[in-house]
Amino acid sequence: MAHFATKDGGRVYYEHHAASGPTVVLIHGWGMSGDYWAPTVATLVANGYGTITIDHRGCGRSDRDFADLSIEAVARDVFDIVEHVGVTRVVLNGWSLGAAVAVFAAHALGSKVAGLVSTCGATPRYTQADGFPHGGTAEDVLGIGAAVRADRAEFFRALGKGAVGEGASEALSDWLERGFLDSGARATETLNGLATLDQRDILASFDFPFLSIGGAKDTVADPAIAGFAAQCAKHGTLVTMPTGHSPHLEDPAGYHEALLGFLRRAA
Template sequence: MAYFETDTGGRVYFEHHRAPGLPVVLIHGWGMSGDYWASAVEGLLAAGHGAIVIDHRGCGRSDRDFTDMSIAAIAGDVAAIIDRCDVPRVALNGWSLGAAVAVAAAALLGNRVAGLILTCGASPRYVQGDGFPHGGMPEDVLAIAGAITADRPGFFRALAEGASGEGASEAMIGWVERGFLATAPRASETLAGLATLDQRELLASF
């Protein structure tokens, strides 16, 4: 495990699990941390693949007081950490909001990306827009910050129950809930980026 220090002095936590095969960069969903990829890391290592796990700004063990919490900034961290790990090629796996980060990071890394995996991905768009009738509405995403401020524990409890799936154990729900509760006060700014995100042209260019 290590920390990458950004240009602004903030630290981003990452782990580089080395193995002979192509490393997979695991980019978690909003409000979570790299801890939730533990089983995936075990599976990758068993199959001979390396893994790089990153905690987004404001999440997990990364610093909580970044002023720039944007998807673009997190993608820049991902690309810089891959440089730091000195690996020639990687596959990127982004989960939920992490998929939008993965797409943005892929644009920065170019032909160093051997594959792009979008796991329940919030890409190319998360909300409805011109020519895209899928997803929710931008105003609903923007309203989440107010809902968190009004009842942080209640909001995250309900979110953890939904994210864990029907029939999930209390242990699972509690684990997910603790991840959400540990996020930085400004983490909702990252989520707000999904209200305007449009990666259709970017994805089509790969």
């Protein structure tokens, strides 16, 4: 466990479980923390893989008062921490907004990347645009900040329930709710980047394997986005799970089977 001192004067929390095998960088979704990867970290370490988890600036145990809370800034932190710990071969796995972070970080890391995973990812877009009829609108995304300010507790209670599919346990939705509530006061500044994000060209440029995992019951990220992402990538594969927006928590056994299979091929 450590804090990384960023170039713009803040501290970002990360955990590095070193191993002789390839390292998987696990990038959490908006408002969460690296703790929500705990079952995946335990599974990967047990199978000989190293892991790095990072709390986004503005979330978890990282500083909250950064001037820049953009998706690109979070991706720079991922790049800098990978460089700092000295690993030479990584697979990046981003959940939700974390997938957009992972795409930017993979682009920066270049030849160090052995593969990329999008878990119910908000990439290559999250909102509708020419040639991309999926997702919601930019106005929907930009309106979330006002909704959070108006009734933070109620908004995050609803989001915690919405982040899992029908049939998920109340304990899981409560855990997610607590994560959202613990995010910084300005965390929606990171989320705002999804209003105009467009990573189609970047994703299409990657030569390494790409796994897009979608949830058939996902009401946070349109399940069609996962399929579009897999088709956009040169070497994309789609896996659709019978879950909501959090397949690694709702169905960890099925999720880890898919992830480990991809790692054996990619890394």
